[in-house]
Amino acid sequence: MRLENKSAIVTGAAGGIGAAISKLFAKEGASVVAADINAEGLDSIVTEITEAGGKAIAVPGDIASEAYNKELVEKAVSTYGKLDILINNAGILDNLTPLHDVEKDLWDRVMAINVTGPAFLSKEAVKVMKEQKSGSIVFVSSLAGVNGGRAGASYTASKHAVVGLARSIAWFYEPYDIRCNAVCPGGILTPLVTGLTPNDDGMKRYEPYLDTSPRFAEPEEVATAILFLASDEASYVSGVVMNVDKAWASY
C-alpha cells in the first residue's frame, strides 16, 4: 500500500474530489481525518471508509475558521500520533462572475474559503511537520489558477493565490523535508459544476470556449494524481504545479 502508516487531513471530504481522495487514501493504508462543513455528508463518507476496513474520523467545521484549522491538526495528532499529509481541497466557485458584477461579500467568501482557510490550516500543519522533519501538502487549485478564462474574477484570483502559496511553502520548508505541490484540475464532474448557476455576462463570454474543453473527468482521476504527490514516490517533487486537465490548458 502506498500510504501505509501515514496520517492525512483531507478537506472538502464530503464532496466530489475530496470524497474520492479520502476513499483512495484509506484504501492505500492512510489514517484519514475527513474535514468538511457538511457534517452529514462527511459521516456517510467516513462510514463507507470504515465499513470497507479503512481508518477515518469525521471532524466537521468551517475551513474559514482559524479555531477549526487548529482543531483539525490537533485531532490528527491526538488520534493518529502525527500528521504526514495535508490535502487542501475544500473550495467554492464564484458562478463565473466577472469583476464588474463582483460584490464584496462574494469576493470575501471566496477568499476566506479558497485562500485564507487553507493558508492558516497549512500554517498549523507546517508547525507539526517542522518538528517531525517530514510532510507533504497538496493544494487543489484549478486551471483557473494558471489561466484567466476558466471561471470568474474572485475564483481565478483565489486559485492563483494558492499556487503562489504552494510555491512559498515548498521553498521555505524544503530544509525540513516538507514538500508542497499544487494540482490544477480541468472540468471534473462534481456538484461544484453540476450545481452551477452562472452569472449571465460571465456565461456569455465563457460559452463559445466550452467546445475547447475535453470530456469531464471523474473525481477519481484527480485523486490518483494527488495520491502520487502526497506519497513518498514523489520524494523529490516539490513546488510543482500539475495540470490534471487532459490538455485543456494546452489549447
Ligand SMILES: NC(=O)c1ccc[n+]([C@@H]2O[C@H](COP(=O)([O-])OP(=O)(O)OC[C@H]3O[C@@H](n4cnc5c(N)ncnc54)[C@H](O)[C@@H]3O)[C@@H](O)[C@H]2O)c1
Ligand atoms: N469540479 C471541478 O471541475 C473543479 C475544477 C478545478 C478545481 N476544482 C477544485 O476542486 C476542489 C474540490 O471541488 P469539487 O469539485 O469536489 O466540489 P464539491 O462542491 O463537490 O466539493 C467541495 C467540498 O468543499 C466543502 N466546503 C465548501 N465550503 C466549505 C467550508 N467553508 N468549510 C469546509 N468545507 C467546505 C463542500 O461542503 C464540499 O463537500 C475545490 O477546491 C475546487 O475549487 C474543481
